Amino acid sequence: MKRSKNQSSKFLIALPLIIIAMISLLIIVNKESQKPGSDMASHPPIENQPTIGQADAPVSIVEFGDFLCPACKSWGEYIYPELKKDYIDTGLVKLSYVNVLFHGEESILASLAAEEVYKNDPQAYWDFHKKLFSEQPEEHVGQWVTIEKILEVAEATTNIDLQQLEDDLIEKSTMDEVSIDDNLVKEYEVEMTPSVIINGVMMDNPMDYDAIKKLIEQQLEDN
Numbered sequence: 762m763k764r765s766k767n768q769s770s771k772f773l774i775a776l777p778l779i780i781i782a783m784i785s786l787l788i789i790v791n792k793e794s795q796k797p798g799s800d801m802a803s804h805p806p807i808e809n810q811p812t813i814g815q816a817d818a819p820v821s822i823v824e825f826g827d828f829l830c831p832a833c834k835s836w837g838e839y840i841y842p843e844l845k846k847d848y849i850d851t852g853l854v855k856l857s858y859v860n861v862l863f864h865g866e867e868s869i870l871a872s873l874a875a876e877e878v879y880k881n882d883p884q885a886y887w888d889f890h891k892k893l894f895s896e897q898p899e900e901h902v903g904q905w906v907t908i909e910k911i912l913e914v915a916e917a918t919t920n921i922d923l924q925q926l927e928d929d930l931i932e933k934s935t936m937d938e939v940s941i942d943d944n945l946v947k948e949y950e951v952e953m954t955p956s957v958i959i960n961g962v963m964m965d966n967p968m969d970y971d972a973i974k975k976l977i978e979q980q981l982e983d984n
């Protein structure tokens with residue numbers, strides 16, 4: 762069946778628009794397929810969580826970590842410094858930390874201590890956080906998170922009353938805060954540490970800094 766000249770003209774006029782639409786769709790699909798993570802239903806709430814970076818930073822990163830986790834220690838030693846230099850210090854990213862309790866009583870004790878520091882000397886939180894991770898032994902040598910070790914780390918990094926800290930740890934005074942974190946772990950189905958969520962996207966490989974940078978840049982472009 763032959764098209765009329767008028768029909769052919771309309772088709773030729775519409776053809777570039779169709780091609781542009783197809784190219785745009787391919788770009789969107791390609792961009793989504795390259796996303797180095799999985800979309801979550803929402804981004805974890807960071808209110809009352811220890812957070813470093815400017816409050817109005819356009820990209821929010823939440824690290825789910827455990828002070829007993831060797832990979833979390835490595836993340837703090839190798840990924841965090843690059844992230845801080847490239848994005849946190851430049852005002853583009855804020856980073857929050859959520860305690861995970863995968864290693865039982867030691868994880869709970871370390872989390873209680875971190876919450877105590879955040880509650881009573883928030884400016885010292887990240888120094889305490891870093892120092893406690895640095896005390897993690899290279900090899901498993903039995904229990905290393907003890908009240909004595911926590912007091913030692915707190916004395917070196919905070920201005921907290923050590924006797925009060927010891928009493929609060931024994932009484933588990935910040936257990937409510939630790940439970941909030943534990944509920945977030947369950948809500949966001951965190952199955953490994955560290956787990957890193959960037960603006961609602963769970964990283965497939967949180968140890969891949971190039972992938973982290975790629976997702977941050979995508980989020981900055983979208984925002």
